[in-house]
Amino acid sequence: MDVAAMQRALREFSAEREWQRFNTPRNLALALVGEVGELAELLQWLTDEEAAAIADDGGDDGADPAAQRLRQRAGEEVSDVLAYLLLLAESLGVDVERAFTAKLAANAEKYPAHLARGSAAKYTDLRPEG
Amino acid sequence: MDVAAMQRALREFSAEREWQRFNTPRNLALALVGEVGELAELLQWLTDEEAAAIADDGGDDGADPAAQRLRQRAGEEVSDVLAYLLLLAESLGVDVERAFTAKLAANAEKYPAHLARGSAAKYTDLRPEG
Amino acid sequence: MDVAAMQRALREFSAEREWQRFNTPRNLALALVGEVGELAELLQWLTDEEAAAIADDGGDDGADPAAQRLRQRAGEEVSDVLAYLLLLAESLGVDVERAFTAKLAANAEKYPAHLARGSAAKYTDLRPEG
Amino acid sequence: MDVAAMQRALREFSAEREWQRFNTPRNLALALVGEVGELAELLQWLTDEEAAAIADDGGDDGADPAAQRLRQRAGEEVSDVLAYLLLLAESLGVDVERAFTAKLAANAEKYPAHLARGSAAKYTDLRPEG
Numbered sequence: 001m002d003v004a005a006m007q008r009a010l011r012e013f014s015a016e017r018e019w020q021r022f023n024t025p026r027n028l029a030l031a032l033v034g035e036v037g038e039l040a041e042l043l044q045w046l047t048d049e050e051a052a053a054i055a056d057d058g059g060d061d062g063a064d065p066a067a068q069r070l071r072q073r074a075g076e077e078v079s080d081v082l083a084y085l086l087l088l089a090e091s092l093g094v095d096v097e098r099a100f101t102a103k104l105a106a107n108a109e110k111y112p113a114h115l116a117r118g119s120a121a122k123y124t125d126l127r128p129e130g
Numbered sequence: 131m132d133v134a135a136m137q138r139a140l141r142e143f144s145a146e147r148e149w150q151r152f153n154t155p156r157n158l159a160l161a162l163v164g165e166v167g168e169l170a171e172l173l174q175w176l177t178d179e180e181a182a183a184i185a186d187d188g189g190d191d192g193a194d195p196a197a198q199r200l201r202q203r204a205g206e207e208v209s210d211v212l213a214y215l216l217l218l219a220e221s222l223g224v225d226v227e228r229a230f231t232a233k234l235a236a237n238a239e240k241y242p243a244h245l246a247r248g249s250a251a252k253y254t255d256l257r258p259e260g
Numbered sequence: 261m262d263v264a265a266m267q268r269a270l271r272e273f274s275a276e277r278e279w280q281r282f283n284t285p286r287n288l289a290l291a292l293v294g295e296v297g298e299l300a301e302l303l304q305w306l307t308d309e310e311a312a313a314i315a316d317d318g319g320d321d322g323a324d325p326a327a328q329r330l331r332q333r334a335g336e337e338v339s340d341v342l343a344y345l346l347l348l349a350e351s352l353g354v355d356v357e358r359a360f361t362a363k364l365a366a367n368a369e370k371y372p373a374h375l376a377r378g379s380a381a382k383y384t385d386l387r388p389e390g
Numbered sequence: 391m392d393v394a395a396m397q398r399a400l401r402e403f404s405a406e407r408e409w410q411r412f413n414t415p416r417n418l419a420l421a422l423v424g425e426v427g428e429l430a431e432l433l434q435w436l437t438d439e440e441a442a443a444i445a446d447d448g449g450d451d452g453a454d455p456a457a458q459r460l461r462q463r464a465g466e467e468v469s470d471v472l473a474y475l476l477l478l479a480e481s482l483g484v485d486v487e488r489a490f491t492a493k494l495a496a497n498a499e500k501y502p503a504h505l506a507r508g509s510a511a512k513y514t515d516l517r518p519e520g
Contacts, residue, residue: 037297167427
């Protein structure tokens with residue numbers, strides 16, 4: 001499913017409920033923050049090992065119900081964050097696929113593989129003002 | 131460009147720089163927060179009208195350089211947030227497209243169009259614990 | 261009530277429940293994000309005018325129950341954010357009062373009143389990397 | 391230094407620069423998110439052990455310059471988050487000290503020490519909707 005299809009589905013969902021007028025940049029930015037908060041809460045008291053185990057739960061037929069429940073909830077929160085991010089991008093006139101491709105190319109040029117290799121310091125610089 | 135292709139591109143980008151070991155759930159959640167902060171900063175001192183004007187800048191050949199510059203920066207920040215969100219989803223074993231489709235279907239059932247129509251209150255409930 | 265007294269109260273609260281071991285920098289940073297998300301959700305669908313009305317609700321004996329309820333909830337969320345921020349500062353060995361005084365002095369020097377006056381641009385620069 | 395004195399200092403700082411008009415609830419909430427993002431970035435690539443070492447840097451005369459620099463930056467980010475949180479509280483008509491005391495008392499009643507002792511699950515419930 002490509003980003004454009006996701007945005008179409010979100011547009012239809014909003015239109016059917018007459019919610020378009022709520023989809024302003026600042027409303028959606030604050031809503032995005034709310035959902036990112038939900039995602040953070042899932043991980044806040046876990047050790048790095050416990051968090052890593054969420055993906056290693058043996059899949060849907062796996063043996064760890066707690067990890068599966070966390071993975072299920074993580075999927076819901078990731079979806080909520082993604083939904084508001086795509087609605088926000090649309091409200092700002094941002095072409096997500098084009099912006100994503102351009103940013104990745106810019107980062108590839110900024111951090112040549114042979115120099116950046118294995119360096120957390122370089123990674124830390126992977127920020128807009130970096 | 132679908133989500134799977136974006137995740138492949140991000141995986142390759144990390145692999146070429148030997149950065150995979152940094153891609154843990156809690157690292158990526160904190161990095162996501164950092165990029166959401168950059169996105170919020172773009173909008174923090176704008177009025178709702180000024181924020182709405184970012185999308186109405188007449189396109190790349192448009193007349194408002196300030197709005198175009200903001201839209202450009204917004205595209206970069208949206209891309210950074212998306213990149214960390216997709217890497218985080220992968221680190222948690224979340225199938226993004228599947229989770230997104232399931233969550234949208236759940237919300238559609240939870241908020242019947244004929245009841246939710248035009249209601250901000252309903253919209254506010256569009257939260258996991260809602 | 262000074263910051264040191266608030267931190268003492270939080271320390272005692274954690275100690276009585278044997279929760280100190282959960283108070284690590286990264287745990288508390290993610291918990292802080294969760295509470296900031298709750299605060300953002302309170303404001304996400306309000307217009308700037310509706311948000312301004314929360315403070316102008318005529319006080320506790322005032323006439324607007326909706327604004328009073330929002331102000332009550334805002335107080336709870338602000339308290340949660342403050343609690344995790346003070347616990348985080350302590351986990352990082354940060355002297356909050358000293359850091360706050362030093363940062364305010366640094367900003368006063370960085371943004372001379374006669375130059376910064378009324379300028380949102382200057383205000384936008386009030387960021388660490390500004 | 392008590393919260394009221396910090397708020398007075400922030401009020402004066404804004405007044406001297408004629409920035410009061412920018413101090414609206416939604417502006418300050420987005421600015422708060424921006425500073426929380428800066429704080430998260432400091433911790434994003436650290437292990438839990440590295441993050442814990444920031445407080446154990448032997449103090450200002452200590453032996454670890456890297457930890458000291460991180461602690462210095464953490465102090466600046468904590469101050470920025472606190473400044474926007476206190477300005478936001480004021481813009482919402484929230485009495486911070488009163489709200490903080492009330493919330494702590496409510497949590498003490500909600501999580502009796504003899505029941506909550508050592509339980510991360512209980513701790514996780516320390517959320518508004520918990």
